[in-house]
Amino acid sequence: MREPVRRVAGRMAPLDLADxxxxxxxxxxxxKRIERTGYGPFLxxxxxxxxxxxxxxxxxxxxxxxxxxxxxxxxxxxxxxxxALRDFGFKAIIAPSFADIFRANCxxxxxxxxxxxxxxxxxxxxxxxxxxxxxxxxxxxxxxxRGNGFEYRFEIDPFARExxxxxxxxxxxxxxxxxxxxxxxxTRAEWLPSLPASPxxx
Amino acid sequence: MPDPPRTLAQKLWxxxxxxxxxxxxxxxxxxxxxxxxxxxxxxxxxLRIAGRHVxxxxxxxxxxDHNVPTRGGxxxxxxxxxxxxxxxxxNCRAEGIPLHKIGSLRQGIVHVIGPELGLTQPxxxxxCGDSHTSTHGAFGALAFGIGTSEVEVVLAxxxxxxxxxxxxxxxxxxxxxxxVTAKDIVLGLIGRTGTSAGQGHLVExxxxxxxxxxxxxxxxxxxxxxxxxxxxxMVAPDDTTFEYVEGKPHAPKGEAWAKAxxxxxxxxxxxxxxxxxxxxxxxxxxxxxxxxxxTPAQVVPVTGRVPSPRSETxxxxxxxxxxxxxxxxxxxxxxxxxxxxxxxxRLEDLRAAASVIHGRRVHPKVRAMVVPGSTSxxxxxxxEGLDAVFKAAGxxxxxxxxxxxxxxxxxxLAPGERCASTSxxxxxxxxGTGGRxxxxxxxxxxAAAITGHLVDVRELI
Numbered sequence: 001m002r003e004p005v006r007r008v009a010g011r012m013a014p015l016d017l018a019d020x021x022x023x024x025x026x027x028x029x030x031x032k033r034i035e036r037t038g039y040g041p042f043l044x045x046x047x048x049x050x051x052x053x054x055x056x057x058x059x060x061x062x063x064x065x066x067x068x069x070x071x072x073x074x075x076x077x078x079x080x081x082x083x084a085l086r087d088f089g090f091k092a093i094i095a096p097s098f099a100d101i102f103r104a105n106c107x108x109x110x111x112x113x114x115x116x117x118x119x120x121x122x123x124x125x126x127x128x129x130x131x132x133x134x135x136x137x138x139x140x141x142x143x144x145x146r147g148n149g150f151e152y153r154f155e156i157d158p159f160a161r162e163x164x165x166x167x168x169x170x171x172x173x174x175x176x177x178x179x180x181x182x183x184x185x186x187t188r189a190e191w192l193p194s195l196p197a198s199p200x201x202x
Numbered sequence: 203m204p205d206p207p208r209t210l211a212q213k214l215w216x217x218x219x220x221x222x223x224x225x226x227x228x229x230x231x232x233x234x235x236x237x238x239x240x241x242x243x244x245x246x247x248x249l250r251i252a253g254r255h256v257x258x259x260x261x262x263x264x265x266x267d268h269n270v271p272t273r274g275g276x277x278x279x280x281x282x283x284x285x286x287x288x289x290x291x292x293n294c295r296a297e298g299i300p301l302h303k304i305g306s307l308r309q310g311i312v313h314v315i316g317p318e319l320g321l322t323q324p325x326x327x328x329x330c331g332d333s334h335t336s337t338h339g340a341f342g343a344l345a346f347g348i349g350t351s352e353v354e355v356v357l358a359x360x361x362x363x364x365x366x367x368x369x370x371x372x373x374x375x376x377x378x379x380x381x382v383t384a385k386d387i388v389l390g391l392i393g394r395t396g397t398s399a400g401q402g403h404l405v406e407x408x409x410x411x412x413x414x415x416x417x418x419x420x421x422x423x424x425x426x427x428x429x430x431x432x433x434x435x436m437v438a439p440d441d442t443t444f445e446y447v448e449g450k451p452h453a454p455k456g457e458a459w460a461k462a463x464x465x466x467x468x469x470x471x472x473x474x475x476x477x478x479x480x481x482x483x484x485x486x487x488x489x490x491x492x493x494x495x496x497t498p499a500q501v502v503p504v505t506g507r508v509p510s511p512r513s514e515t516x517x518x519x520x521x522x523x524x525x526x527x528x529x530x531x532x533x534x535x536x537x538x539x540x541x542x543x544x545x546x547x548r549l550e551d552l553r554a555a556a557s558v559i560h561g562r563r564v565h566p567k568v569r570a571m572v573v574p575g576s577t578s579x580x581x582x583x584x585x586e587g588l589d590a591v592f593k594a595a596g597x598x599x600x601x602x603x604x605x606x607x608x609x610x611x612x613x614x615l616a617p618g619e620r621c622a623s624t625s626x627x628x629x630x631x632x633x634g635t636g637g638r639x640x641x642x643x644x645x646x647x648x649a650a651a652i653t654g655h656l657v658d659v660r661e662l663i
Contacts, residue, residue: 023629032282034243071398077333079349108351174359184220191454191462194260
């Protein structure tokens with residue numbers, strides 16, 4: 001079981017860039033840990049090291065919603081990227097589009113990846129640039145992002161939504177399908193490769 | 203009613219459905235799970251905490267590739283990398299998973315060893331905690347990268363819930379001109395489509411030019427599917443595929459081979475199979491390509507110039523790359539050359555680079571290295587004397603691994619260094635913080651090593 005995710009409320013931080021890849025979100029020198037936590041200090045490490053990075057401006061400290069450009073999270077499949085965003089304090093990311101693996105990794109991490117049309121994302125970027133204290137509420141049950149004077153509906157894969165709302169994890173759901181899995185295994189072609197299931201370290 | 207026509211991707215998908223129910227993603231069975239040291243430790247830890255074990259260690263294979271040093275062995279690794287390798291070895295021992303660790307004759311980049319061991323076969327579903335898993339699609343397999351949580355799911359259940367994807371066809375026709383390679387097909391394609399056109403889709407690369415490519419060339423193209431956002435890329439298997447697979451250590455033998463072959467010949471899109479989109483590429487019009495920016499889509503023919511920025515992303519890339527619009531690509535001097543990675547470090551790639559280098563010298567201002575994709579590629583290359591060609595020219599000849607493709611090991615660019623690289627990503631800092639990467643084919647990288655600047659390889663052949 002994970003913590004259910006129903007609603008995220010808080011201030012936003014803008015990252016008005018397209019094609020932000022996971023190498024930027026968490027550079028490779030921080031992938032050598034064997035834990036799932038502790039990545040927050042290394043989020044956007046190289047960009048922050050150059051100084052005046054938007055997330056380090058005092059007015060965006062404590063933001064829980066990142067508003068970003070299209071194709072966010074492209075590139076490497078590293079789940080360390082959503083872990084770092086989560087550890088830094090983000091609970092949701094709003095963007096016009098996400099790379100597929102990154103979005104899946106977000107859901108598994110309990111991070112809401114919300115897709116809105118360009119114009120609405122633009123509005124949120126403008127809003128938070130103008131007023132860093134602007135707050136939004138992301139209501140996963142009703143599938144809306146709302147704030148002062150606006151309410152935007154978003155689409156999300158219904159099953160992913162159910163998993164997030166229920167705090168469900170894949171493995172326990174799949175384990176209920178043991179009968180179907182064993183039945184499938186019996187139908188597999190005999191030529192398919194299999195390796196000796198004993199410890200063979202070469 | 204005859205069965206409705208299906209694409210290759212749909213056939214592969216259907217063959218792996220364990221359970222399909224309305225309102226749920228399909229539950230797919232995984233034939234081969236490839237594991238490496240960087241994206242797996244947290245997954246194994248998750249299993250341990252929950253008291254679970256690996257369901258099918260016999261369908262799981264591990265290797266060390268991402269952070270292995272390419273000289274000096276394990277001792278040359280930093281402490282954290284060494285720890286990751288040790289943890290992988292412990293996890294594999296505890297769960298009975300075969301491991302090809304550093305020093306093993308079968309060690310190498312996970313996407314290079316799968317095919318060369320015959321573990322990658324047509325019709326399979328293959329996953330790995332690495333986005334370049336799409337490489338294996340070159341065999342007519344459904345193969346895609348997954349995150350660490352999904353690695354844990356597959357370790358525990360050998361299954362993965364997946365939402366059905368769309369189908370795209372990339373139809374490539376026309377003869378590849380001299381000096382133009384599979385890498386240029388895929389770089390040119392990404393330059394046209396942009397970084398995300400493939401999102402939510404399984405791509406089939408088809409047409410006479412693809413049919414004419416070797417398995418190595420097909421792997422190069424499928425490998426970079428992720429760079430235009432595709433879930434997976436694949437090529438229908440044919441005689442080229444079967445010839446490659448036959449005789450490999452884990453390939454079917456005897457009667458099983460005949461049965462497998464019968465089945466594999468059915469793995470192609472039906473004539474009227476519906477695709478959601480088709481992209482046509484004329485290979486005969488292609489030139490060698492080089493990236494100028496910080497996404498693989500920021501790419502132009504080497505005969506061209508650095509383009510004027512059309513977006514904020516372009517401006518950002520120009521600043522990072524320290525380039526001015528209008529500069530001829532051939533006027534860009536380089537400091538380093540990297541021939542390696544799961545995209546272009548197979549024997550054929552090394553042969554192609556060596557043929558350009560033969561009898562020439564690396565430019566005195568350039569440091570160049572070759573990192574074979576696997577230990578087996580390295581040994582095969584040495585057997586035919588390629589190492590001597592590279593070394594005589596002044597290249598460093600290293601041990602196998604991912605190396606400077608992502609710079610997790612000691613092989614990295616210094617800030618400001620510019621590299622001609624045969625890898626797959628030119629993202630900011632990818633090859634080392636502040637490093638600048640230009641992606642290209644192995645012959646193009648070899649030519650750049652000799653001249654000390656980006657150059658059209660056709661001037662040297």
